[in-house]
Amino acid sequence: MGFLHSMICETDGIQAIAPVQWRSFDDMCAVYWHARATKGAGGYYISPDPRIMLFFDDISGRARMAEDAEAVTTAGRPMLQALYVPPGRPMWTRFSDNHKFSHLDLHFNRRWLQGKLAPVLGEAAANAAILRPVERQDVAPLIVIGHTLARELATPSRHPLFAESLAMSLISGLLDLSEEADLIELASGGLTPMQMRRLRAMVAESGGARLSTGVLAEAVGLSESWFTQAFKKTTGKTPLQWQQEQRIALVKELLLRGDLSIASVADRFGFADQAHLTRVFRQYEGTTPAAWRREQRLSL
Incomplete structure (x- = not known):
């Protein structure tokens, strides 16, 4: 048989x-x-x-x-x-x-x-x-x-x-x-480097717009519940926390590349206004976007 x-x-x-x-x-x-x-x-x-x-x-x-x-x-x-x-x-x-x-x-x-x-x-x-x-x-x-x-x-x-x-x-x-x-x-239950590269590329292509956990999970071929557990195991963060960090990284890149106003940068990455961006940026960097840009340019 x-x-x-x-x-x-x-x-x-x-x-x-x-x-x-x-x-x-x-x-x-x-x-x-x-x-x-x-x-x-x-x-x-x-x-x-x-x-x-x-x-x-x-x-x-x-x-x-x-x-x-x-x-x-x-x-x-x-x-x-x-x-x-x-x-x-x-x-x-x-x-x-x-x-x-x-x-x-x-x-x-x-x-x-x-x-x-x-x-x-x-x-x-x-x-x-x-x-x-x-x-x-x-x-x-x-x-x-x-x-x-x-x-x-x-x-x-x-x-x-x-x-x-x-x-x-x-x-x-x-x-x-x-x-x-x-x-x-x-x-080990985590996400692969290839999957993480795919997620970073998605966030960059979205212009920093917030993507749902379901969309992120689908992009790497996993169910939402499975993805959430694997993501936390790999990064130590929730998808929302990680996306916020990626958005701030994109903000920092744009701040260094050009002379856009802080309000324009906030609008580019989906923040409600300049105050909203400043508040979130301070949480991650300990300073304001304007002050951070000045410090970075002085150090170059």
Whole structure:
């Protein structure tokens, strides 16, 4: 007998509308669903095995997800087309409208997946990759692979190795197989240097405008709750505190580069007025923007 998943699944208002296609392999199990969800339908899912969910149509406008039963209705995020769910990670879902959808579920033997990734990434980096959740929307190449695998489930035509190779293509295309140092950092529960660089670039590109935690989390492919914990572990600050520091750094750069008035600088970075900028700037630098600029120019 091949590998069978051990997922706990509780749904309400979701039902299959066609025979479920599934196939068990030595170290993975693949399931292809056509289903219907009614408005308000939802589900709870948790598995000791790593898994992939690949939706063949965009359900982000109709379905939301969270790692908490309460949050899924109040602060859940859109369910994107491709998800990698680490072992032991709970998921609650909720549909806001009636919807028909199809998706492919792949469940993997964790030891097998570790064995596939470790020779390429190293043991620590492979383990970190397996523990990191991923949510992506722009997955057109993966959809093509997913359809091919779904057809192979319905009508097997080749050796099982073909289906397993398609599954590995989905894994390598979906998981963020970053540099080893980055992945080792993930194993400790923090954000990687690459993710922090991406966040700094976002803040700079926004002109210092405040970005929501949800927007920051989405930019690095994490859920909001997971991101908040990882961010605090990495920086020792909340996303809001860190953004304020980044804004002040941008303010200082502009103060040195030109002769804009303090009021103009305040307006450029989204402060209410000059007094607001001065108050925040003093909290971080212990002096006013004008005094800081004078001191810096005198020291050059």
